[in-house]
Amino acid sequence: MTEPRNPSMSSVPQTAPAHTDSSSSVVEMDPVEYTLRKRLPRKLPKRRNDVYVNMKTDFRAQLARCQKLLEGGGHREICVHGLGLAINRAINIALQLQASSQGALQLAANTSTVELVDDLEPEDPDEAGEPMTRTRNNSAIHIKVFYPDTQLAQ
């Protein structure tokens, strides 16, 4: 948990070109190896009441941060965002907030697709491989956690 992990430096040796070459008859040709670098998701708007949930920070710390915003921060609503694997955690945080508020809080979830970019860099600069990028989609969730207006509720 304590090791410093930079997301942009987590290089996974990408052997996808080697995989396809082995199926064809070209065996002598050295497959070009790539390093897959995942770029960070594109910067999203960040208001005071936006919480972007990740999988690195402790769950309880993120839950406490949301509670602090709603109780101490004086916000009537906050927005909890989660991308990919963090969707589960975002939902969990929202449901925990709702459960601990004795039903005072309401949830409104929206889903979306986020386009992510990966860089493929050749391992060996002498090889013929050129740097490439690859876009892929990932799912995201945006949960509005709010105190409903008393006038509308009646």
Add this chain to the structure above:
Amino acid sequence: MDHQSASFSSSVSSSSLKLDQSNFRRISRTEDSSLYPIPGLAADILHMRVKEGSKIRNLLRFATLRMQGEGRDSAGTLLRQVVFSGSGRGVTKTITCVEILKRKVEGLHQVSKLYYKTIHEVWESPQQGAPGTTMERTVPAICILLSKDPLDPQEPGYQPPQVISGPTDTGRHRGLLRVAHSPPSQRTAKRLCLDDWNMRPT
């Protein structure tokens, strides 16, 4: 690591069992099949239950056949709504299914609901005669209604249909653009941008 959030709420009930749980055998697992959290749904609505191991292509092949075209199934009925639900680690897959289906079938209104699902588990002790235990776990779950008919915009979790810009449908032409001499792979069906490697999404 990823169990951390899922078991957060159930830690109270499960912590006492944690030490000798590996010796126990789970003999039944029943999910609390309560009503849909979305009000006003027909009982015979198409309900896609997305599990952790479900294949997205299988789910979507079935769902798009019932939704696309004239929306006519073998019985000749029109299908205007579909519900996707999933829990635990199937939540992400559920959302992905919905997002792809929204791109395939245009003009779908959406309502998403979050809830906790209760799962009852019965565990059996390996020793003969020793009493088994029952466990109650709660996992986060999502339920998403997609409808061709307009839904109540005041309902929390409502999303209007999205306007799809241009013919850049990534779900359709999923080829692998790569260097000319290697054959395109079916497995890594991702889009590669060769020339413009500094490309950023705007």
